[in-house]
Amino acid sequence: MRLFTLPSLLALIAFTSALPASAPPKPLPLLVWHGLGDKYDAEGLRTTGTIAKKVHPGTYVYYIRLDEDGSSDRTATFFGNVTEQIEQVCEDLKQDSQLMGGDGGMRVDALGFSQGGQFLRGLVQRCDGLSVRSLVTFGSQHNGIAQFQICGDYDFVCKGATALIKGNAWTDTVQSRVVPAQYYRTLNDSTGLPSDGYLEHSNFIADVNNERTVKNETYAAKIAALEKFVMYVFEDDTTVIPKESGWFAEVNATSGDVTPLQNRTIYTEDWLGLKKLDEKDGLVFKTAPDAHMELKQAVLADAFREYFGPETREKHGLVQQLGSYASGVVPSLQDPSWWAGWAHELQEAMGVKEYL
Numbered sequence: 001m002r003l004f005t006l007p008s009l010l011a012l013i014a015f016t017s018a019l020p021a022s023a024p025p026k027p028l029p030l031l032v033w034h035g036l037g038d039k040y041d042a043e044g045l046r047t048t049g050t051i052a053k054k055v056h057p058g059t060y061v062y063y064i065r066l067d068e069d070g071s072s073d074r075t076a077t078f079f080g081n082v083t084e085q086i087e088q089v090c091e092d093l094k095q096d097s098q099l100m101g102g103d104g105g106m107r108v109d110a111l112g113f114s115q116g117g118q119f120l121r122g123l124v125q126r127c128d129g130l131s132v133r134s135l136v137t138f139g140s141q142h143n144g145i146a147q148f149q150i151c152g153d154y155d156f157v158c159k160g161a162t163a164l165i166k167g168n169a170w171t172d173t174v175q176s177r178v179v180p181a182q183y184y185r186t187l188n189d190s191t192g193l194p195s196d197g198y199l200e201h202s203n204f205i206a207d208v209n210n211e212r213t214v215k216n217e218t219y220a221a222k223i224a225a226l227e228k229f230v231m232y233v234f235e236d237d238t239t240v241i242p243k244e245s246g247w248f249a250e251v252n253a254t255s256g257d258v259t260p261l262q263n264r265t266i267y268t269e270d271w272l273g274l275k276k277l278d279e280k281d282g283l284v285f286k287t288a289p290d291a292h293m294e295l296k297q298a299v300l301a302d303a304f305r306e307y308f309g310p311e312t313r314e315k316h317g318l319v320q321q322l323g324s325y326a327s328g329v330v331p332s333l334q335d336p337s338w339w340a341g342w343a344h345e346l347q348e349a350m351g352v353k354e355y356l
């Protein structure tokens, strides 16, 4: 049974597609999580926000922080329990009314620098009520690190953290307190599999990557639900060892052989939803020039243009608009699948692909 003829449906479309012209669609809010040794109110990070707003005017930028005081926020990049840090960030986001959509949920884009990238991914996987469209990470350590970074001569916070780790990485004291230790990852030399110490004690990365026997299905569902997960690796990165961790690859430390993500069990058995995401073209591997976090503004602007901004051309946008219009007219038409069917037929008939 058809309630509408094609011309009346087309009139509906003319009506709904006229809506955005009167009120320009608002860009999704953007979460930014900075890296180790940085702080949320640093000038460089603010420049990033300024670029985001220049590319998509009206973007609300939320700088993720563990403390309102910048210096304490920096200390929290070295010291703390990452599980608790992510819980705190999730709670903080829920307090910010500017992140809330009309339906009471949070729909955002997310940008992570270095360790902020894998923590942001942890947030995507664990924060109930948070829905992320594009997750973009630069120089992150999605597959952990095999070595700790070298600290600057006078960076005593960094040196303190590194000194604690030495030889004690798998103790609970270190795993609950020293941030980089929580994404340290070691392999068993003879099997090439994650070491027992790592699997037993890693407080963050082993869990968030679903490497243990029991997998968390929510994690996989959340990753598969992303529209894009874009991973940039810096071409000349000598800080992250191995740098291919930024692409979720595995590296044999002895031979230097790199096993790309698609050849790893985490992908083939889809422990984390990465394969599912890849199958809908949502997994993107990118290279940025230069050394770790020596970011060119043009590279950032390109990424923002491509992956952030308003969500109007989203696949189901028109279907939802039609649905909500119809719900005010004919209550029985509220079922979105009915409209999806109609939309498909229309697409076939009219070749209006770009709307659907």
Ligand SMILES: *[C@@H]1O[C@H](CO)[C@@H](O)[C@H](O)[C@H]1NC(C)=O
Residues within 6 Å of the ligand: 125, 126, 127, 215, 216, 217, 218, 219
């Ligand atoms: C999976 O992760 C979610 C989000 O952190 C959590 O609520 C849930 O308890 C976890 N499930 C299992 C089986 O660990």
Ligand SMILES: *[C@@H]1O[C@H](CO)[C@@H](O)[C@H](O)[C@H]1NC(C)=O
Residues within 6 Å of the ligand: 081, 082, 083, 084, 172, 173, 175, 176, 203
């Ligand atoms: C980190 O915090 C979580 C949540 O409070 C806790 O369950 C976990 O045991 C802590 N990790 C360590 C290594 O103590």
Ligand SMILES: *[C@@H]1O[C@H](CO)[C@@H](O)[C@H](O)[C@H]1NC(C)=O
Residues within 6 Å of the ligand: 188, 189, 190, 191, 195, 196, 197
């Ligand atoms: C490496 O794996 C082998 C085989 O499972 C095991 O016997 C050995 O104890 C492991 N070595 C380490 C350091 O975990």
Ligand SMILES: *[C@@H]1O[C@H](CO)[C@@H](O)[C@H](O)[C@H]1NC(C)=O
Residues within 6 Å of the ligand: 188, 189, 190, 191, 192, 193, 252, 253, 254, 255, 256
């Ligand atoms: C890593 O590379 C070394 C040197 O080529 C090799 O002997 C070793 O078997 C490799 N380890 C794994 C787990 O493949």
Ligand SMILES: *[C@@H]1O[C@H](CO)[C@@H](O)[C@H](O)[C@H]1NC(C)=O
Residues within 6 Å of the ligand: 258, 259, 260, 262, 263
């Ligand atoms: C990855 O897997 C493909 C297909 O199975 C294979 O052709 C390729 O050589 C593998 N690459 C590496 C680096 O292991």
